[in-house]
Amino acid sequence: MPSRVWVVRAGSRGEHEQYNIENDRTTIGWAEVGDIGPYRSKDAIQQMLAPLYPGAPDRRLANYASQLWAFRDRIQVGDLVIMPSKDRRGYIWFGRAVGPYTFDASSPEPERRKFIPVDWAKDPMPRSSFGEDLLRSLGAIQTVFAPTRNNAVRRLETIAAGQPDLHTGGGAPKETLSLTAVPTAPAEQDEEVTDPDPVPTLEVIEDRVQAHVMAEFKEHDLTWLVSEILESHEFVCQVSPPGPDGGVDILAGKGPLGMDAPIVVVEVKSEAGPVDVKVVRGLHSARERHNADQALLVAWGGVNKSAKREISTDSKFRVWDGATLMAELFYAYEDLPPETKRRIPLTQAWVLDEDAIS
Structure with missing residues (x-):
């Protein structure tokens, strides 16, 4: 098992994410900095940076140099690379480094030349x-940084192998990842890139709320929470009792009796990992049996690729993954029952979006 795991972000807005996935690369940006391949130490990179950032404090230059040096020298073949997604909120990409640092001088995008x-x-x-x-x-x-806090390396490698992170009780299907670990030498420690202090970004705050909701609302409790969110949209909901439900956890409709269009069949999955195409097909069948207009699948982990293909041809089928469910929760929060708000005690506040100013 590799001893190194690296987070490499794809731009403050995720502008390089799709390019990286499509081209099997991780890129680092810093367009004003050319090829860092010829530099043989972090100090040499820092000296190169000084005239590019006149007036920048030494601490900032040292931080930039540490990240560039880590990308240039310390990320090795076999290391696990993690890219938090901006295109798909609520998801994180996993990959394995399969080659050394390279500079592509022919790339028309300067921010994508170092990869x-x-x-x-x-x-x-x-x-x-x-x-x-x-x-x-x-x-x-x-x-660029190397997470090690909270036994991060072992836990992230466990997730990459398709096993659940023991701290969630959830799991990910093994078909999602097939990344074979390659042994490497222990990582050099550098305070600039090892476990930098997290900041309370909007993403971190949403993660905190989501973790609380996942712990508080398991299985049938989550179904009731979804029904309360739908009721805030003026649906009348009929919730199936715990146990076998025939593919329908909630039957929702408009009008005083919930019998007016649109009629929606809802299936709720509380496991952490993505669900497969069998669940999607089961909900398709349930929609036909109930002569419903629409189908909604609520799944913390979303759906896998085969399930997504099945859904893509159906304009009357929607999926709420964890990120979407959180957005719906925040939107409906003031209209939720007092007991539910007691179990999810939120306080509204304005928070500076660090991602937008970084």
Whole structure:
């Protein structure tokens, strides 16, 4: 098992994420900095940076140099590379470095010229598969860093192998990842890139709320929470009792009796990992049996690729993954029953979006 795991972000807005996935790369940005391959030490990179950032404090230059040096020298073949997704909120990409640092002078985008070849998994992992403390360790806003706090290396490798993070009680299907670990030497410690302090970004705050809701609302309790959110949208909900439900946890409709269109069949899955195509097909069948207009699948971990393909051809089928469910919860919060708000005690506050200013 590799002893190194690296977070490499794809731009403050995720602008390089899709490019990285499609081209089997992880890129680092810093367009004003050319090829760092010829530099043989972090100090040499820092000296190169000084004229590019006139007036920048030494601490900042040292931090930039540490990240660039880590990308240039310390990320090795076999290391696990993690890219938090901006395109798909609530998900994190896993990959394995398969080659050394490379500079592509022919690239028309200067921010994409410095790269490391990466074998990305075919699907990203839902953030619901990670324990709250692990997500907090991944919450630093640096472009490149090595998480080790909270036994991060072992736990992230466990998730990459398709096993559940023991701190969530959830899991991820083994088909999601097939990344074979390659032994490497112990990581050099550098305070600039090892466990930088996390900051309370919007993403970190949402992770904290989601972890609480996942712990508080398990199985049938989550079904009741979804029904209360739907009722805030003026649906009348009929909730199935615990146990076998024939593919329908909630039957929702409009009008005073809940019998007016649209009639929606809802299936709720509380496990952390993505659900497969069998669940989707079961909900398709349930919609036909109930002569419903629409179908809604609520799943913390979303759906896997085969399930997504099945859904893509059906305009009357929707999925709420963990990120969407949180957005719906925040929207409906003031209209939820007092007992539910007691179990999810939220306080509204304005928070500076660190990602937007980084």
